[in-house]
Amino acid sequence: MVTCREVREQLYFFLDDRLEKKEASFIQEHLDACPGCRREHQLESNLNLKLKDQALWEEVPSALGLRVRIALREQKRDRTALSALWAFFYQQRAFVAVAGLVLIALGVTINLREGTQATKLVAHMVRDHHVLHLGRGSQDLAVPVPEVAVAMHQMTRGEVHLPTASQPGLEVLGARFCKFEGQKTPMIVYLVAGKEVSLHALARPVKGFKGFEKVSLKGETMYVGSANGFQTVLYKAGDAFCLLAGDLPRQKLLELASSIL
Amino acid sequence: MVFPASKEERFEKELQPLLGLMYRYALRLTRNPEMAQDLAQDASIKAFERWDQLKDREKFRPWLLRIIFTTFADQRRKFSRQPETASLDERFMPRGREPKQESVGGPTSPEEEMLRKELGSKIKEALDDLPEQYRLPVFLAYAEGLSYGEVASALDCPLGTVMSRLHRGRRILREKLEEYAPLLAY
Numbered sequence: 001m002v003t004c005r006e007v008r009e010q011l012y013f014f015l016d017d018r019l020e021k022k023e024a025s026f027i028q029e030h031l032d033a034c035p036g037c038r039r040e041h042q043l044e045s046n047l048n049l050k051l052k053d054q055a056l057w058e059e060v061p062s063a064l065g066l067r068v069r070i071a072l073r074e075q076k077r078d079r080t081a082l083s084a085l086w087a088f089f090y091q092q093r094a095f096v097a098v099a100g101l102v103l104i105a106l107g108v109t110i111n112l113r114e115g116t117q118a119t120k121l122v123a124h125m126v127r128d129h130h131v132l133h134l135g136r137g138s139q140d141l142a143v144p145v146p147e148v149a150v151a152m153h154q155m156t157r158g159e160v161h162l163p164t165a166s167q168p169g170l171e172v173l174g175a176r177f178c179k180f181e182g183q184k185t186p187m188i189v190y191l192v193a194g195k196e197v198s199l200h201a202l203a204r205p206v207k208g209f210k211g212f213e214k215v216s217l218k219g220e221t222m223y224v225g226s227a228n229g230f231q232t233v234l235y236k237a238g239d240a241f242c243l244l245a246g247d248l249p250r251q252k253l254l255e256l257a258s259s260i261l
Numbered sequence: 262m263v264f265p266a267s268k269e270e271r272f273e274k275e276l277q278p279l280l281g282l283m284y285r286y287a288l289r290l291t292r293n294p295e296m297a298q299d300l301a302q303d304a305s306i307k308a309f310e311r312w313d314q315l316k317d318r319e320k321f322r323p324w325l326l327r328i329i330f331t332t333f334a335d336q337r338r339k340f341s342r343q344p345e346t347a348s349l350d351e352r353f354m355p356r357g358r359e360p361k362q363e364s365v366g367g368p369t370s371p372e373e374e375m376l377r378k379e380l381g382s383k384i385k386e387a388l389d390d391l392p393e394q395y396r397l398p399v400f401l402a403y404a405e406g407l408s409y410g411e412v413a414s415a416l417d418c419p420l421g422t423v424m425s426r427l428h429r430g431r432r433i434l435r436e437k438l439e440e441y442a443p444l445l446a447y
């Protein structure tokens with residue numbers, strides 16, 4: 001005869017189908033005859049069912065698959081680029097020197113009171129290479145602005161959709177989430193590689209972006225606009241483009257951008 | 262012209278169906294949705310780097326889970342950081358999805374539906390409240406349906422230890438839900 005205590009001890013094995021046929025039948029016999037244990041069995045069985053119910057658990061964020069894909073591509077790019085790295089650095093030695101100085105400067109302190117939020121954003125972006133790479137060489141290149149606007153807009157609603165190549169030769173290499181202190185909405189910064197494009201396309205007013213205004217600062221061309229309440233500045237820094245966005249006055253953003261040049 | 266898939270693409274294809282499991286497991290460890298994504302992402306790269314070392318393709322799933330755990334353990338501080346802004350966290354903290362109408366027990370009245378939702382979130386809370394040594398095996402075996410052997414692999418634990426933790430954890434879970442017993446015992 002199987003006691004209630006024994007049944008309780010074996011209950012999980014019984015529920016998980018881990019008992020020998022004979023043992024299981026003893027347990028079953030007891031359950032048939034004992035309402036107390038039967039109730040307990042029912043309870044545990046139902047709890048198991050609930051635990052298994054998909055609706056209870058979290059849905060994977062749609063962005064995760066993309067983030068993984070991007071991270072895999074980046075490590076591939078890093079792998080294959082390793083040999084080309086020396087050549088690249090040698091070619092770009094002026095830019096690298098400037099970037100190095102900028103990183104050191106940012107590492108020390110930048111005391112722009114109103115600009116500290118953007119400072120952190122910029123430091124975050126530069127340090128983690130959150131810049132728009134629009135191909136190599138010195139050709140003028142363009143960001144697929146409509147797609148950026150759509151992505152930023154959708155980010156404010158907590159979803160992410162990135163288009164596949166929007167133009168032939170244009171490939172999305174990466175995207176990251178940047179959180180800025182004080183900012184309520186995360187933002188995506190694109191890494192895009194392409195072959196032939198034109199900077200003029202950026203000036204087109206598009207949904208979400210309130211037109212870009214061409215501005216010249218220290219002899220450099222910058223495109224200033226706003227998107228979904230952020231002030232944005234788009235400019236070229238050596239081989240790369242930078243998209244800065246911040247919840248601060250446009251002038252401050254421009255100052256920061258020019259301090260990176 | 263079709264190019265053969267790169268190693269990254271092949272890996273990604275194997276990983277894709279397991280992303281949900283990876284994320285949910287990462288969430289059980291980090292208890293923070295943003296950290297969970299970071300953890301899943303970092304672990305994916307580690308796994309890719311070690312992919313050649315995996316001899317038995319059948320063991321991919323527990324092997325992957327093991328990497329998530331070790332990645333977490335190696336950088337516990339990084340992945341356990343408290344969220345910075347409450348408002349952001351609120352917006353992105355994943356709740357369970359809406360329960361399906363007919364999941365357990367047939368059609369229900371609105372009141373019963375509410376109770377069911379509450380019960381669901383209480384169960385989830387109770388599980389997340391368990392100490393890690395119980396939370397992980399209970400989650401993997403009962404929520405995600407891994408076999409005892411797979412759980413043992415994922416936790417790098419002897420089978421006997423896993424079983425006793427599994428059952429002990431399951432018992433603690435049931436005890437935590439004592440006040441909801443009437444709802445559960447229909």
